[in-house]
Amino acid sequence: MLNKIFLMGRLTRDPELRHTQNGTAVASFSIAVDRDFKDKQSGEKATDFVDIVAWRSTAEFVDKYFSKGRMAVVEGRLQIRDWTDKDGNKRRSAEVVADSIYFGDSKRDGDSGGTYHSAGRSSGVNVSASDFTDLGDDDGELPF
Template sequence: MALSLNKVMLIGNLGNDAETRFTPNNVSVTTFSLATNRSYKGKDGNWVNETTWHNIVCYNLPDSLKELLKKGKKFYIEGRISKRDYTDKDKIKRYFTEIISERLIPLDSKDVASENIQTYEQEGDVDVEATDADNDLPF
């Protein structure tokens, strides 16, 4: 067997409040976007800021953490890259890349200072087939 690795670590800010849906098998699927930034010097010598947006998916996230997933909040996300496709309502095949979260840690000072800080770590694999019930929705 060949050795391979699919691991992503991100620190960024939520671009929107998280949304949670449930699959027919009652698996909760929480989705949100996360912005990461990098700065570099352009050809003209001036600093350029670049933002990359990531689509994040969390399975069976505790309600206490869902409440913290608000626009602008800073989080550490650890997970894996997943690419899938779906056919939209116009019968056009679309491709979608997302980060499947395996660990989620709030980093805002208010949330970190709380004595009841919640972190999330995915235990085992989630039946991904059960989450693809509605292929017209890219989440």
């Protein structure tokens, strides 16, 4: 079976970081994801609002570097939860449990102003303009 989701959208609110009773970090937030097609009547793209949950170091990363309006790329899995509300009604919620979260915009466009980072199963990558060299003039020839 396969349960893998990739989403790209803007955070609709600042992440909320909490800790479980045993100290495990968990962050929750939602992202707004535009659909690829326009509505026939209004001519506008519809937007879906997707709840995201991140755990451990990914949760701490999101809390530290992301805020409302920042573009995020989320890789994870869909999780459906059944629960009972305060009135005793059975409810069902869908959310994405994030495995990895990446910046979807440049540091110029985002509001954190930091270097690029990734989180999840990898340890993360810091990249700045000084890590790259100019290739010079392109003669148009392929190297192979």
